[in-house]
Amino acid sequence: MKKRLFFSLLLTANSATVLAQDIDPSDLTNVYTQAALLVGGDATLKPVTMISGGYDNGHKFAFLGEATFGSKGEDADNQFGLHYRDSRAQYFHVLDADNSFIPSFGVSLDYIHQKSDSITTNLAAIGSVVGINPVYTPGFMVFPIAAYVNGDIKASGFKADVDGASVALAATRQIGDSGAFILFWPEYQKLSGDGLTVTNMSAKFSLNAPITSNKKMWVNTRVDYGQTDIKVHELAAMKSDNSQVYMGLRYFF
Numbered sequence: 415m416k417k418r419l420f421f422s423l424l425l426t427a428n429s430a431t432v433l434a435q436d437i438d439p440s441d442l443t444n445v446y447t448q449a450a451l452l453v454g455g456d457a458t459l460k461p462v463t464m465i466s467g468g469y470d471n472g473h474k475f476a477f478l479g480e481a482t483f484g485s486k487g488e489d490a491d492n493q494f495g496l497h498y499r500d501s502r503a504q505y506f507h508v509l510d511a512d513n514s515f516i517p518s519f520g521v522s523l524d525y526i527h528q529k530s531d532s533i534t535t536n537l538a539a540i541g542s543v544v545g546i547n548p549v550y551t552p553g554f555m556v557f558p559i560a561a562y563v564n565g566d567i568k569a570s571g572f573k574a575d576v577d578g579a580s581v582a583l584a585a586t587r588q589i590g591d592s593g594a595f596i597l598f599w600p601e602y603q604k605l606s607g608d609g610l611t612v613t614n615m616s617a618k619f620s621l622n623a624p625i626t627s628n629k630k631m632w633v634n635t636r637v638d639y640g641q642t643d644i645k646v647h648e649l650a651a652m653k654s655d656n657s658q659v660y661m662g663l664r665y666f667f
Contacts, residue, residue: 437629437666439622440586440595442557443508443518443545445476452634452662456491458484458499460660478504500528519544524561537565539580557584563605567612572646576612578605594623609647616640622664629666636660 438444445466452460459482466476480502485495508520524539541561548555559582566575582601589595599618606612620636637659644652 438593440555440588442543442584443520445474445506445508447667448664450662450664452660455659457494458482459494472510474508476506478506498529502526515547515550516544517547532569534568535565537563539563553587555586559584567610574608574610576605576607576610592624593629596621611645613643614640632664634662634664
């Protein structure tokens with residue numbers, strides 16, 4: 415059973431009315447209306463939906479919802495199921511910075527809920543992602559990401575109110591002329607409170623490519639790796655490594 419805390423600002427791309435040739439999920443400060451279904455290597459299912467739009471002042475927004483479901487029992491990693499594991503809801507707001515170095519940036523509000531047999535987390539986060547002009551990062555698009563996190567963690571009758579920060583640096587690089595791209599996303603997170611300290615280091619690598627000529631249907635592959643260190647009153651309580659592979663389809667409306 416996974417016990418690590420996972421927080422990430424999953425940010426995808428443009429609006430429902432954009433032309434097909436403008437679909438570019440490699441820019442993480444874009445927003446699209448979309449739906450996806452990812453399947454994990456342990457037979458988990460992760461549906462994802464995003465609804466996007468724009469304001470009269472030119473700002474863009476998106477509402478994101480996702481959840482993870484799996485099976486219970488000793489053979490849970492080898493069979494599909496609908497047992498709830500975690501979910502996330504997000505509001506994402508994109509602004510044009512009108513700056514040659516930082517052309518755009520986004521802010522987000524997240525609610526993250528995770529539940530296992532031994533640990534339950536309820537976390538809220540406010541974060542930001544900055545898009546750096548690729549002129550200054552030849553070959554890559556680079557996105558510094560930071561968030562403040564606050565909430566509570568419950569485990570075996572113990573409840574701790576925690577807060578902390580998450581920092582990450584996402585980088586994307588397009589491959590060829592089809593729009594396909596790779597994404598590398600290392601992240602560090604530390605939460606503490608009421609004698610509990612949780613430190614999580616993770617990295618995500620993904621390959622994303624369109625499979626239709628209008629670029630509305632994409633195939634996504636992703637590999638996640640993370641290390642979690644939990645201490646209670648500075649005494650080691652748990653240390654774990656986790657890895658996961660996802661494959662799935664994403665459709666842009």
